[in-house]
Amino acid sequence: MDQSSIESKTEKFLCPTYARYPLAVQSARGCRLYDFEGREYIDLLAGISVCNLGHSHPEIVACIGKQAEKLIHVSNLFYQEEQVLLAEKLLSTCRLDKAFFCNSGAEANEAAIKLTRRYMNKVRNEYRFELITFSGSFHGRTLATLSATGQEKIKEGFEPLPQGFKNVPFNDVKALEDAVNGHTAAIMTECIQGEGGIRTLSPELVSKISQLQEERKILLIVDEIQTGLGRTGTFWAHEQFGLKPDMITSSKALAAGLPMGALLVSEELAHAFGPGSHGTTFGGGALASAAGLKALEIMERNNLVRQSRETGIWAGNLFEELADKYPDHIREVRGSGLMIGIELAFPGQEVWKSLLEQGFVLNLTQDKVLRLLPPLIISMQDIKAFAQALDTTLSRIRIY
Ligand SMILES: *Cc1c(COP(=O)(O)O)cnc(C)c1O
Numbered sequence: 065m066d067q068s069s070i071e072s073k074t075e076k077f078l079c080p081t082y083a084r085y086p087l088a089v090q091s092a093r094g095c096r097l098y099d100f101e102g103r104e105y106i107d108l109l110a111g112i113s114v115c116n117l118g119h120s121h122p123e124i125v126a127c128i129g130k131q132a133e134k135l136i137h138v139s140n141l142f143y144q145e146e147q148v149l150l151a152e153k154l155l156s157t158c159r160l161d162k163a164f165f166c167n168s169g170a171e172a173n174e175a176a177i178k179l180t181r182r183y184m185n186k187v188r189n190e191y192r193f194e195l196i197t198f199s200g201s202f203h204g205r206t207l208a209t210l211s212a213t214g215q216e217k218i219k220e221g222f223e224p225l226p227q228g229f230k231n232v233p234f235n236d237v238k239a240l241e242d243a244v245n246g247h248t249a250a251i252m253t254e255c256i257q258g259e260g261g262i263r264t265l266s267p268e269l270v271s272k273i274s275q276l277q278e279e280r281k282i283l284l285i286v287d288e289i290q291t292g293l294g295r296t297g298t299f300w301a302h303e304q305f306g307l308k309p310d311m312i313t314s315s316k317a318l319a320a321g322l323p324m325g326a327l328l329v330s331e332e333l334a335h336a337f338g339p340g341s342h343g344t345t346f347g348g349g350a351l352a353s354a355a356g357l358k359a360l361e362i363m364e365r366n367n368l369v370r371q372s373r374e375t376g377i378w379a380g381n382l383f384e385e386l387a388d389k390y391p392d393h394i395r396e397v398r399g400s401g402l403m404i405g406i407e408l409a410f411p412g413q414e415v416w417k418s419l420l421e422q423g424f425v426l427n428l429t430q431d432k433v434l435r436l437l438p439p440l441i442i443s444m445q446d447i448k449a450f451a452q453a454l455d456t457t458l459s460r461i462r463i464y
Pocket residue numbers: 167168169170171173202203204205254258259287288289290291315316
């Protein structure tokens with residue numbers, strides 16, 4: 065097929081839930097995407113922080129092929145070797161004890177919300193069910209997770225929404241304090257908001273959250289779906305903030321491009337999930353689990369967390385130079401590791417489109433923020449090429 069017939073068939077046969085880029089990707093390798101005319105693009109988005117090892121990493125391809133011949137799926141009615149190996153390895157990266165596997169980020173957060181309620185109900189015997197989240201957050205698209213999400217556009221038209229969700233302004237310590245009451249069960253947050261425009265938790269909010277955990281026995285769910293697995297230059301972003309999550313949710317890069325999510329919890333919390341209390345057919349299936357385990361092995365062997373941190377610092381400095389050169393165009397450069405936002409002083413659609421035409425794939429979020437989530441293996445050369453293209457683009461835009 066060619067690009068235009070794919071576009072028209074998409075319109076004809078698919079629900080119009082996505083505003084798609086004017087690009088159909090035929091194949092991808094490493095940090096390169098190729099369209100149907102054979103044109104090459106530098107990928108600075110990695111399928112929204114999914115393809116962290118680059119596209120079609122040869123070891124992942126081999127692992128999936130081998131596993132597919134051995135066992136693809138059998139269900140959670142059975143013990144599965146691949147699943148326990150992944151759980152053991154994943155849990156060795158944090159201070160939590162048990163994993164629940166599912167298939168997406170929303171499902172991981174949904175599991176965290178369900179476990180919060182069930183734990184308060186069954187273990188603590190307390191009537192606490194309320195979940196506090198922050199404005200600008202993104203936690204998913206199921207009814208519960210969109211209720212947790214702090215963006216009105218995500219909830220629009222889906223009312224009545226489930227009860228028990230409170231949203232407070234991001235980094236507003238007083239608002240958080242005021243929102244807490246006897247029904248508060250948990251706080252759910254990203255450390256760096258992704259969809260929300262690469263916005264970082266303030267140290268003041270971090271210490272308030274830790275205080276509420278300690279003094280009011282409120283649970284902390286850290287949504288590491290986008291920030292986890294080396295993206296921000298540490299294995300988990302919360303390590304940089306000194307937070308002690310009671311639950312971590314993960315997904316996106318977890319199975320190197322196959323759908324997978326995970327909820328990681330403490331021993332005490334895990335007890336609230338008895339047999340039959342929660343589950344999913346595909347969760348922790350053999351194929352995705354094998355790919356996830358292989359991805360963690362590759363990350364470890366190749367020091368990709370450190371590489372993300374070092375490339376991120378280098379890239380941040382490069383973009384800061386651009387911000388100095390274009391003080392009227394660039395408002396701020398922020399982020400951590402290879403989760404980088406370049407906030408423009410004006411709506412960025414035109415800049416984004418020009419960069420795409422020059423062969424650079426990235427995301428524009430919150431109207432003004434160029435969001436970069438490249439594969440963790442991205443080269444300095446590719447980032448430099450992008451910085452040059454951005455320089456050229458901005459030089460053509462007059463600010464009055
Ligand atoms: C992507 C994302 C989700 C939702 O994940 P899905 O797999 O799309 O359901 C939740 N939280 C954060 C922070 C995300 O980036």
